[in-house]
Amino acid sequence: MIRSAAKVAGVLLAGLLAVFAGAGPAWAHGGPIELEVQGDGGQGVTATVTYAKDHHFVTEQVDLSYTAVTADGKTVGPIPMVASSEGQSFYLSKTPLPVGKWTVTVTATHPSPATKTVAVTAADLPAAPRPTPAAPDGNSTTAVLVVTAAVILAVALATAFALYRRRRTSPA
Numbered sequence: 001m002i003r004s005a006a007k008v009a010g011v012l013l014a015g016l017l018a019v020f021a022g023a024g025p026a027w028a029h030g031g032p033i034e035l036e037v038q039g040d041g042g043q044g045v046t047a048t049v050t051y052a053k054d055h056h057f058v059t060e061q062v063d064l065s066y067t068a069v070t071a072d073g074k075t076v077g078p079i080p081m082v083a084s085s086e087g088q089s090f091y092l093s094k095t096p097l098p099v100g101k102w103t104v105t106v107t108a109t110h111p112s113p114a115t116k117t118v119a120v121t122a123a124d125l126p127a128a129p130r131p132t133p134a135a136p137d138g139n140s141t142t143a144v145l146v147v148t149a150a151v152i153l154a155v156a157l158a159t160a161f162a163l164y165r166r167r168r169t170s171p172a
Contacts, residue, residue: 032114033058037066037106039120047081047106047116049089057089058167063089063110068102068120081106097122 001163007145040046067077076098081091097104098165101121108114 003046033062033108033112035064035106035108035114035116037104037116037118039097039104039122040092041123042097042125043122045081045093045097045104045120046084047091048087049091049108049114057110059088060111062089062091064083064107064108066093066104067160068097068104070100070102078107082152099124 029039030051032053034047034052034055038046045068047064047066049062049064050056051058058171061083062080064082065078067075069075079093079095081093084090084092086092097120099122101119103117104120105115105117
């Protein structure tokens with residue numbers, strides 16, 4: 001009986017070692033990085049940076065820049081990209097790309113080198129509509145006038161009543 005329990009324990013231990021031996025700690029990222037690059041729908045370029053091995057976000061600072069070329073050879077860049085406050089390992093261009101079709105190459109130099117080239121169409125975004133202030137409807141002005149008239153009438157009636165009582169109770 002002790003032998004069979006020892007065999008079962010040995011098999012379980014071997015199984016656990018096999019499962020956990022290959023799993024490294026979550027903080028042990030490092031190594032090559034991958035870039036996911038796209039236009040932002042307007043004139044910006046965005047990039048998301050992950051580790052190639054486990055596809056987790058790269059949380060340390062990544063040094064990124066991009067260069068863009070049109071079909072007729074016009075070139076802009078290299079233009080630095082900055083970390084965005086919108087998400088972890090999300091980078092964006094601070095300088096807008098001129099309107100047109102571009103071949104954009106994003107290059108990372110730290111924490112490891114990486115390059116990604118994509119086609120991007122930069123376009124002017126329509127101006128966001130400004131909210132128009134609500135026009136006052138006649139009801140709100142009318143309500144203020146009615147309340148004001150009611151208060152004035154109540155004060156006048158209270159004053160008249162006080163004067164009437166005073167006259168009636170004073171000795172003649």
